[in-house]
Amino acid sequence: MRQAGAYSGILCGGISGRTGPHSLPLARIKKIMKKSGEDVKMISGEAPIVFSKACELFIEELTRRSWIIAIHGKRRTLHKDDVASAVVATDIFDFLVTLVSHNHGSALNNANNDGAVMEIQTLEYS
Amino acid sequence: MKQILPTNAKISKEAKETMQECVSEFISFVTGEASDKCHKEKRKTVNGDDICWALATLGFDDYAEPLKRYLHKFRELECEKANNQNHNKVINTTNRNNNNLIEKYNSYGGDDDED
Numbered sequence: 001m002r003q004a005g006a007y008s009g010i011l012c013g014g015i016s017g018r019t020g021p022h023s024l025p026l027a028r029i030k031k032i033m034k035k036s037g038e039d040v041k042m043i044s045g046e047a048p049i050v051f052s053k054a055c056e057l058f059i060e061e062l063t064r065r066s067w068i069i070a071i072h073g074k075r076r077t078l079h080k081d082d083v084a085s086a087v088v089a090t091d092i093f094d095f096l097v098t099l100v101s102h103n104h105g106s107a108l109n110n111a112n113n114d115g116a117v118m119e120i121q122t123l124e125y126s
Numbered sequence: 127m128k129q130i131l132p133t134n135a136k137i138s139k140e141a142k143e144t145m146q147e148c149v150s151e152f153i154s155f156v157t158g159e160a161s162d163k164c165h166k167e168k169r170k171t172v173n174g175d176d177i178c179w180a181l182a183t184l185g186f187d188d189y190a191e192p193l194k195r196y197l198h199k200f201r202e203l204e205c206e207k208a209n210n211q212n213h214n215k216v217i218n219t220t221n222r223n224n225n226n227l228i229e230k231y232n233s234y235g236g237d238d239d240e241d
Contacts, residue, residue, distance in 0.1 A: 024149075029153060032150055032154060032157070033157045033172070035154070036153070036155075036157040036161070037157070037161050039164075040157060040161045043171065043172050044171050044172065044173040044174065046173060046174040046197060046200060047173055049200060050174040050177045050178065050196065051153055053196050054152075054156070054181060054189055054193055055153065058148075058186075059127060059149060060130050063145070066141070067130075067135065076135055076136060077137070077138055078131070078136070078137045078138060078141045080140040080143070080144040083141055083144045083145060087148070091185065092186060093148075095151065095155045095184075099151055100144065100148075
C-alpha cells in the first residue's frame with residue numbers, strides 16, 4: 001500500500017502563477033509530480049491539466065465533508081481539525097491519515113465522535 | 127473552498143493550509159501510482175490516461191469518469207487548435223507567394239495602363 005510521503009507543503013505559499021482557465025497553477029502541479037518519485041521523468045502536457053481538475057474535485061469533496069463536521073459542532077468556521085476528522089472518517093482519504101495525525105493531534109479524538117462519523121456515512125450513501 | 131460553502135461560512139487559515147498539504151499529497155500519491163503503471167509498461171511519459179487509471183485504482187472512481195470526459199474534450203480542442211494553426215500557416219504561405227508574384231508582375235510594368 002502506498003504510504004503518504006513528505007511532499008506536503010509544496011503547494012503552500014500562495015496560489016500565484018495561475019495560467020489559463022485552470023484554477024490551480026500547472027507549473028506547481030508539475031513540480032509536485034516530478035518530486036513524487038525518481039521514476040517520474042517525463043510528464044505529458046495534458047497530465048497537469050487533468051490533475052488541476054482532479055484536485056478541484058478532491059478539494060470539493062474534502063471541503064464538503066469537513067463542513068458537515070463543523071456544522072455538527074454548531075460552528076460556521078471550518079477548522080483544521082474538521083479537515084483532519086473528515087480525512088480519518090473517509091476510506092479513500094486513508095493516505096492522508098499520517099499527514100493529518102502528525103500535524104493535528106486532535107484529529108483522532110474528533111474521529112471518535114460517532115455523530116460526525118454517522119453524518120459522513122449518510123453522505124456516502126446519498 | 128469558498129465556492130462550495132455557504133456565503134456565511136468562514137475558513138480558518140490553518141484549515142486552508144491543511145487543505146493545501148492534502149492536495150500536494152494527493153498529487154504525489156496518484157502520480158506515484160500512475161508512474162508505476164508506466165514503468166511496468168516500459169513507457170517513459172505519464173499521460174492523462176495514466177492519471178485517470180490511477181484515480182480509479184486508488185478508489186477515486188467518482189473522479190475517473192468525469193476526468194476521462196474532460197481529457198477527451200481537451201484532446202479534441204487541442205486537435206482543433208493544431209488544425210487551425212496548420213490551416214493559417216497554409217493561408218499565410220499562399221498569401222506570401224501571391225504577394226511575391228504580384229510584386230514581380232508590377233516590377234515588369236504590368237500596371238502601366240496609360241498610353
